[in-house]
Amino acid sequence: xxxxxxxxxxxxxxxxxxxxxxxxxxxxxxxxxxxxxxxxxxxxxxxxxxxxxxxxxxxxxxxxxxxxxxxxxxxxxxxxxxxxxxxxxxxxxxxxxxxxxxxxxxxxxxxxxxxxxxxxxxxxxxxxxxxxxxxxxxxxxxxxxxxxxxxxxxxxxxxxxxxxxxxxxxxxxxxxxxxxxxxxxxxxxxxxxxxxxxxxxxxxxxxxxxxxxxxxxxxxxxxxxxxxxxxxxxxxxxxxxxxxxxxxxxxxxxxxxxxxxxxxxxxxxxxxxxxxxxxxxxxxxxxxxxxxxxx
Numbered sequence: 402x403x404x405x406x407x408x409x410x411x412x413x414x415x416x417x418x419x420x421x422x423x424x425x426x427x428x429x430x431x432x433x434x435x436x437x438x439x440x441x442x443x444x445x446x447x448x449x450x451x452x453x454x455x456x457x458x459x460x461x462x463x464x465x466x467x468x469x470x471x472x473x474x475x476x477x478x479x480x481x482x483x484x485x486x487x488x489x490x491x492x493x494x495x496x497x498x499x500x501x502x503x504x505x506x507x508x509x510x511x512x513x514x515x516x517x518x519x520x521x522x523x524x525x526x527x528x529x530x531x532x533x534x535x536x537x538x539x540x541x542x543x544x545x546x547x548x549x550x551x552x553x554x555x556x557x558x559x560x561x562x563x564x565x566x567x568x569x570x571x572x573x574x575x576x577x578x579x580x581x582x583x584x585x586x587x588x589x590x591x592x593x594x595x596x597x598x599x600x601x602x603x604x605x606x607x608x609x610x611x612x613x614x615x616x617x618x619x620x621x622x623x624x625x626x627x628x629x630x631x632x633x634x635x636x637x638x639x640x641x642x643x644x645x646x647x648x649x650x651x652x653x654x655x656x657x658x659x660x661x662x663x664x665x666x667x668x669x670x671x672x673x674x675x676x677x678x679x680x681x682x683x684x685x686x687x688x689x690x691x692x693x694x695x696x
Contacts, residue, residue, distance in 0.1 A: 402433060404472035410479040413437060416455040421445030426469065449554035449562045452538075456548060464543050470587045471539045477583040481542045484519065484579050491521070492547045492574020493567065495536040497582040501589060508582050511535040519579045524571040525624035527578075529631050536576070538563040540584040547574060561608025561636075568625070572618055602640070604649045609636045612653075627661045634666040642681055644674055 405415050415435075419427045419442045430440045441458055443451070456464055463485065467473065477496070484494050499506040512527040512535050527535050551569050554562045570576075604610040612619075612629050619626040633653050640650045654670045669677055 402430065402438070404475075404477075405467065406433065406435060407475050408473065408478045409476050410482055413478055414459060414461055415439070416441060416458045418443065418451040418455045420447070420451040447557070447559055449556050449558060453553040453556075456545075456553065459545075462545050464545055464548055465541065466538045467584075468539055472585050472587075473539075474583045474585070480579060480581065480583060484577060485542065487519075488521070488575070488577040490575060491577040492544065493536065493570050494542040494577050494579070496540050496579045496584065498537060498540045498584040498586050499582045501585050501587045504589065506585065509533065509586065511578070511580065513578065513580055517578075517580050519581075520577065521575050522578050523624060524567065524576040525622070525628045529624065529628035532631060532635055534564075535578060536563075536567050537584075537586060539586060541567075543570070555611070557606060558608055558611060559606040565608050565611060565614070568615060572615075572622075572625075602645055604646050607636075609633055609653060610649060612656075626658065630657045630659075630661040633657050634662045634670065638669065641669055641674075641677065644678075647674075 402415070402417070405413065415438045417430045417438065417440050419430070419440065421444045427440060427442060430438065439458065441454060443454065452466060455466075465478070465481070481494060481496065484496075485491075488494070497511055498509050500509045510531060510533040512531045512533045513522065522535065524535060547570060551566055553566070555565050558565060567576075609632060612633070615625065615629065619629055634657060637650050637653060640646055657666075657670075659667050668680075672680075
């Protein structure tokens, strides 16, 4: 909230949704004496419901999001406004961002060349290139109409709900990126309090098990197909490693064209489970030994 109040652009409204918090967050919000800030309280219903309700309560023509443990650089809104003026027809705007870990900031790789400054990108192709997120929920701005037409964040999804919305928007809208880090993604926060903690193992709330909504589009769009295939094999590795929901995982893997992914994944998903488990266990053991030798 302090990072919003400190923005060099002062034409904003801030809707804070308290999604059933128990840490006194609402009292922190009330401590800010600013007529542009509105507090909305509700029982805990999840990140998608909370964000959608915040948008519904807002009146501005452009929407940005900021999670409670992250923050913006002071010029985020000012530079986002300039980006919109220079590219008025886009359906979603994004900026670069920092990853904050162990108290240190580093620029997140977002899949574009170092000399790329700003402009339209092929979101699917850029994302598939390195699987480094070019868009995050704390570094985007969406025209209100595009958000509403897209149906908002999908209900019930707690990991990757933002990805599903970006994928949908990019089907029919231009994606514009400013390759400058203007927001901070905090990885030092206690994961116990992050919305995705321990929820990645539930297929019903995990975005990868909901890619079927793009089934027709991926048949016609090679870039989308490549991205979804790479996300499938990468994001389901935890499930494969621990043999969780094997039938559900197998259903998703059967949709993969292995020509689109690194060859090692064919072994991970085609070899017998005991062989994969032994192989991955050996890698972990060697990594542990190497770490101890260095110490």
